Amino acid sequence: MALVNFFFNFISVTDIVPTIDILRFKDVNNVYYLNCHNEEIMNHKIFNDNNFQAASLNANLGSIKIPYSYNRMGIMLNTSCSNWTRAFNNVPSNIAFKYQFKWIVFTDDLLKTANILTNYSIDIDSDFTIVVKNKDVYDLYDYYVKNYANETFSIKKVGYWNRILHMNKVHRRDLTGLTIKSPVVVIDKLVQETFEEYLSKPKNYIVDSLHKLKFVALLKYIRDIYNFSYEFQRTNSWGYTRNGTFDGLVGCLQRQESDIGGSPLFFRADRAKVVDYIAETWQTRHCFIMRHPKHPGGFYTIYTRPLTGEVWFCIFCTFTVSGIILFLMLKAKAPEAGDEQTDNSLSLALLFHWSAVCQQGMSVQRNSTSVKILVIFTFIYAVTLYQYYNAMVVSTLLREPPKNVRTLEDLVKSSLRAGAEDVIYVKDYFKRTTDPFAIKLYYKKIAPDHHYNFYSPERGMAMVRQGGFAFHVDTAEAYRIMQKTFNEREICEAHEVLLYPPQNMGFVVKKSSPYKEHFTYGVRRVSEAGLARRLRAVWDAPRPVCVRGPDASVFKVSIREFSAALLALLAGVGASLLVLLAEILVHRCATTRRIAFTQ
Known part of the structure; x- marks a missing residue:
């Protein structure tokens, strides 16, 4: 049973019967009417006999506010009453x-x-x-106003009553002559073309971010369903x-300057207070796109990355201890007469171990059995370490890098630079977000020292x-550029x-748009027909699909990967030259002092 409905009535008793049938057709069960013919008792009786709860107010009592807390409410008027339009002011x-x-x-006068x-x-x-009463027949007309500016309206006969109600359901599908205003967000600069030409531009010539143009195409499908027309307006902000x-x-809709949005919007609570969201359209996806760094830790750590810091520390300690033991052995074993090996310093012992690791030979005094045992196991240890390390370096340089940049953190x-598309919704996100990593990313990489890295999709x-470089962009734009x-x-x-x-x-x-139901139905109809998916x-x-062709499968080691070894060589050469210069200076000073002493 429908909720209680209130019903205004400037009506004679003879109009009660067709009124009851119309109300039942509209699923209205209870009556609250305003009479001006002093037939209140008779009206109450007829309504009550037909299971309607009836109440009445006199039309001459002045302004009476009509309750509207129910889902449905019937309001009935009769133009024969002099003040019949007063009811419009009471709602x-x-x-x-x-x-x-x-x-x-x-x-009695329809027009x-x-x-x-x-x-x-x-x-x-x-x-x-x-x-409209025509003798014993009541003709029923559906009415609404199309355009208030030129006072055009629509009247359509939907049935009649002649002892029995013959009435059709009202489906206002033909909106011919209706013009709907719709603002469309366009942030691109229009060059040698009008706004209308831009909206009708073929898909091959434009990148459609945030579904702006495909949404216009969706609106055109809905236009064809209802036969109305659009007046598109240009705006530069959502x-x-x-x-x-x-x-x-949103401002155009809030100020009642437009009827519907010509571009889809993100769902936001502050916007929902001033506009009505009626349906979902498409999902949009924005992300940072980058060429994943081949060496996330940097090119200068390629030769240290195969082993962890703990392993490097253990290797350093092992060779240091082994070098010291070798030094002590050389010191303990006195050189024999005629032995060419006279250097038994600590630097020699350490240099021997380093040459063993680098697979290079260096002679030491091996007359002692203990020295021979230490040298043998040093070589075994060094060759095992060398093979493992060499294999890891080569595989690191040639294999496909692991995708370890997965989150904002x-x-x-990472060492990547970052930027974002130069659009207002991205800047607004960084302004409102509370994500600590997004905030840190913004101030560290996107806007460091007030240098803003916002670019067009093509440049980014x-x-x-x-x-x-990592660039935050709508994937609808990025994928087309990548192709x-x-x-x-x-x-x-x-x-x-x-x-x-x-x-x-x-x-x-x-x-409170009057077109809410029409466009809700239109979007659902287009989606169910598969047109939204086709758009x-x-x-x-x-x-773009990753195709592992011959070119993609060839991995090359560039000068950047090799630069760490070159820098190490240059550093060693520079250090040796500095030491050579120091030795020359020391030697000259010593020679000068010796000459001065002999004189």
């Missing part, structure tokens, strides 16, 4: 003609009544029936607060291609890190 204007109110107006009603906000989502009010698309700690992806500019190896090296999870986009309309397949480029 809050923002909900007076919404679908929960079932208006029925009895009149005159229709013209009077154009002064009221009887929109397409209203339930407004005009009843809607962010400026001095307490929203700008851009990893990205912050070009920097990604060069390597060593055109990246080669096979660069595609295979591409790696993604999410800044935030993929977001569903929402279809928005202005608050995304046509407009959005998929991620």
Whole structure:
């Protein structure tokens, strides 16, 4: 049973029977009516006999506010009463003609009544029936206003009553002549083309970020369902607060300057207070795209990375202890006469162990059995370590690098530079986020020392291609650029890190929009028909597939990987030259002193 409904009635007793049938058809069971014919008792009796709870108020009592706390409410008027339009002032204007109110107006002059009603906000989502009596037949007309500026309205006959109600369900699908205003977000610079030409541009010539243009295509499908037309308006923002009010698309809807949003929006609580989200459209995905570094720890750590710090420490301690033992053995064994080996210093012992590790030979005095045993086991230890270390270095240089930059924390700690697409929603995210890693990433890599690394998608992806750079961008834009500019190896090296999870986009309309149900149904209809999925397949480029061709499978060691060895060689040569210079100076000083002493 439907909830209690209140029903206004400027009506004679003879109109009660068709009224009851209409109310039952509209699933209204209880009556609260306003009479002006002094037939209150008779009206009560007829309503009560038909299981309607009835209450009445006199039309001449003045302003009476109508309760509206129920899901449905019937309101009935008769134009024969002199003050019949007063009922419109007794219902809050923002909900007076919404679908929960079932208006029925009895009149003798259809056109005159229709013209009077154009002064009221009887929109397409209203339930407004005009009843015209023609002898014993009551003709029923569905009514709503199309355009208040030029006072155009729609009247359609939906049935009649002749002892039996013959009434059709009202489906307002044909909205011919209706123009809907819709702001579209366009942040690109238009060069040698109009706004309309931009919206109709073929998919091959433009990158569609945040589903802006495919959403326009979706709106055109809905337009074909209802036969209305659009007036597209250009704006450069999705809607962010400026001095307490929203700008851009949301601002247009908040100020009632537009009817529906021409671009999808992220779901946000602050926007939901001023606009209505009616349906989800597509999911958008934004992430950092990078060529994963081949050596995440840096090129100068390639030769130290195969072993951990603890292992390097153990190796250093082992060879130091072994070198000291060898030094003590050489000292304990006095050299024999004629023995060419006279150097038994600690530096010689340590240098011998280093030459053993590097697979180089260096002679030491081996007359002692103990020295021979130590040398043998030093060589065994060194060759085992050398083979393992050499294999690890070669595999590190040639194998595909592991993907160990997986989170924002990893990205912050890496040596990669970072940037983001120069769009307002990315800047707004960093302004509002509470994620500590996102905040640290922003101030360390994206905006260090107020140097902002915001770039266009084309420039940002070009920097990604060069390597060593992570760029935050909409994947719908990035994938199309990758298909055109990246080669096979660069595609295979591409790696993604999410800044935030993929977001569903929402279809928005202005608050209390009369077109809410129409567009909700339209989006569902387009989705069920598979057109929404087709639009995304046509407009959005998929991620390029990594094909392991001959070029992609060839790994090369560049000068950057080899630079650590070159730097070590240069450092050694430089140190030896410095020591040589010091030795020359010391020798000259000693010679000068000896000459001065002999003189």
